[in-house]
Amino acid sequence: MTFDELAEASGLARQTLLNLSAGRFYGDLKTWAILAKTWDVSLDDLIAPIWDD
Structure with missing residues (x-):
């Protein structure tokens, strides 16, 4: 998924x-x-990898 696609799908700004x-x-x-x-x-x-390190 590109940043443009993710921005469109999520409604979050690309930046x-x-x-x-x-x-x-x-x-x-x-x-x-x-x-x-x-x-x-x-x-x-989604955040599990943060705690697994």
Whole structure:
């Protein structure tokens, strides 16, 4: 999925997604919940890799 496609599917700004990807912005709970819903995964599954490291 491209950043443009993700922006369109999620309603988040493309620049927000680019900043998240580059680590310049960490997002808030709402941002991550939107991404989880967009990708049809649970919020727990989306953030699990953070805790697994």
